[in-house]
Amino acid sequence: MFYFSGSIALVFHDIALFLLVIPFLYIGGFNLFERILQFGAIGYVWIAHHTGLMVQGANMSDPLVIIAFAVTIALLFASMIPVVHERIIYHWVHGIIYFFLLAFLFWETLPRVSMNIEINPLNSALGVIIFVAMNVIVLIVWTRGVSNESDNHFEKQADYDALTKAKSFALFKHDSNATFHYSTTVRMPLTVIEWDIDRFKQINDSYGHSAGNQILMDTTNIVREALKNTELNADLYRTGGEEFTIIIPDCSLDQALPVMKKIWNDIRTTDFYYNSKLIDVTISMGGTELHPEDEAFNTIYNRADQALYHSKRNGRNQVSLDDKTVYSGNRRQQVMAMFAYLKQPIMKLDNSHFTNIANELVLQKYDFGTYRWHSDTDLRSNFSIQVDLINELFEPTTAAKLHLNMTLEQMFDRDNCKDFLATVKKYPQIQFVLEITNLNHLKPTNHERFAKWIDFLHQHNVKILWDDVNSQIDFTILQQVDGIKYHLQAHPNLQLQIQQLKPWIRYCQEHELIGIVSNVSTKEQLTNLQDQLGITQAQGPYFGIPELPTIS
Known part of the structure; x- marks a missing residue:
């Protein structure tokens, strides 16, 4: 310059x-x-x-x-x-x-x-x-x-889910259609896999939504790692709350099966923790591939969805290809996945106020058709499921007072007794209360056997309640148990029920036994029971609906 x-x-x-x-x-x-x-x-x-x-x-x-x-x-x-x-x-x-x-x-x-x-x-x-x-x-x-x-x-x-780092649903809609059109044009195979986390709502309800988010991140990390270690050109998308889709172009279903098994097995064998609490996590998977007659991606997607539903309907923790289960977890695990305890508080009158003194664990079964928990008269036939659920819920150091349901038949079953006593010894700080039903069917020839079994349970600090008492009082049985439970019926004649219950409550008060009235739904019922019978322990919808327990 x-x-x-x-x-x-x-x-x-x-x-x-x-x-x-x-x-x-x-x-x-x-x-x-x-x-x-x-x-x-x-x-x-x-x-x-x-x-x-x-x-x-x-x-x-x-x-x-x-x-x-x-x-x-x-x-x-x-x-x-x-x-x-x-x-x-x-x-x-x-x-x-x-x-x-x-x-x-x-x-x-x-x-x-x-x-x-x-x-x-x-x-x-x-x-x-x-x-x-x-x-x-x-x-x-x-x-x-x-x-x-x-x-x-x-x-x-915007193309990625912020929590799991999987690709977004918006990108899924774009990529799925583009991949479908390309695959059909060049006559290339295409595999679609759907998977979701089993009992995810229970995880959220039991451990909190932060725990649920952690499980979502941990499981997707496992899936991403498994996909990365293959030669497959696979993409992972989050297509729902706990639902994910994997699209693998230029890959047949047979070629994708090994990685499906690895993902499923890696997750079910991994120990997931949140705040030092171990959470059992499994997934269900469903897969399908492109068929010559498929005219749109939604056809494949719906078929993969049906394969996923097949896995869930048959007990979860499975891998299904179309309508056939190819990998399945232990049958015991599948049965356990269908059951859960709902916690029903038992309240006691203390200084004019009712306080929670114990919890009844009510066994419920999950209906995959209605997506609801419900009671089933057949559930109590398998007492070992109840014992297994206790082992899932509690740590050996847990201190609590728990009421469990047991039928008379279960009480005389040697295996049930063995499982229950092992549980009692495992949790020394839990006060177990067995609520025995069908005691009115106890035959005179079994009275001695019943008395010996009650004495044995008392030696292990287990209390016994006569559950669902009626108008017939058997003082021979009543003298051996620690109390009774009466279930209010839905019909409006409360006074008739109070008259039926009066001798039971009077006997409990005179002999310092436990007397619980269940199914209390309204304050009017509670007031009448207190004024006319002087009850001090009750439970029912009035005190709150049953919920999944978070005791650990």
Whole structure:
């Protein structure tokens, strides 16, 4: 630029100044040595324009010129401060002021001739205008590029589920149709797999939604790792709350089966923890592949959905291909997955207020058709399921008072007794109360056997209640148990039921036995029972509906 003169030299001088100034707006791109070189270049150019052979009226020693140079250096330093840098780049007024000050300090302090350019007011103004215009144009291009990059970043974020990092449902809808059309066009195989977490609602209800979120993240990490370690070009999508879909183009169902088995097995054999609590997690899977007659992706997707439903309907913790189960967990685990305890509080009157003194664990079965828990008269036939559920729920150090249901037949079953006593010994801090039904069917020939068994249970600190008593009182049995439970009926004649219950409650009060009235639904019922019978223990919907226990 030293070899140009006249008006054209203005442009070249501004280009040189621009090339020296613009790197200072690039934060983090240079090391300390490079920054020192940049400041050295700025100093050299400034001095060369204010003194030397190509300058007339050198003024480098002028105090105003020195101050202007110091202010210029300070502005360049300031431009590297993140807050100032952001203002210059993204706020046009601040950017224009910044570049105007740099140009003004440079051009307005030059001597009358600098680098063979005659410095007059017109040339000085042109130099400022050209420099500011050059930098504004660069900023426009720069910020537009950053904006596009930001848009791409947010667009990419929208393509992924924030929690599990699986691809989003919106991207699933786009990719699934595109993959289907490509596969049908080039006659390429296509496999679709659906899977979801078994009993996920129970996990949320028992351990909280934070635990549920942790399980979602942990399971998807396992799935992603399994897919990554194959040669399959598979994509994982979150298509529902705990439901996920895997699309594998150029892959038959037979080829996908090994990775399906690995995913299923890795999850069911992994110990999942939340806040040091072990949570049992299994998944159900359903898979299908592209058929020649398929005309849309939804046809395949619905078939995969039906395969998943087949796994869940047949006990969960399974892998199904179309309508055939190919891998299944232990049958015992499948049965257990269908059952759960619901906690029904037992309340006791204490200083005019009812407090929760114990919990009855009511065995329930899950109906896959209605997606609801319900009681079943056949459930009590398998007492070992109740014992297994206790082992799932509680730690050996748990302190609690629990009521369990047992039929007379179960009481005389050797295996049931063995399982229950093992549980009693495992949980020494739990006060177990057995509520025995059908005691009115106890035959006289079994009275001695019954008495021996009751004595044995008492030795192990287990209390016995006569459950579901009626109008017939058998004092022989009543003298051996620790109390009774009476179930209010739904019919409106409460007074008749109170009269039936009165001798039972009177006997319990006289002999300091437990007397519980169940199915209390309204405050009116409770008030009548208190006023006429003086009951002190009750349970039922009035005190809250049964819920999944969180005791551990």
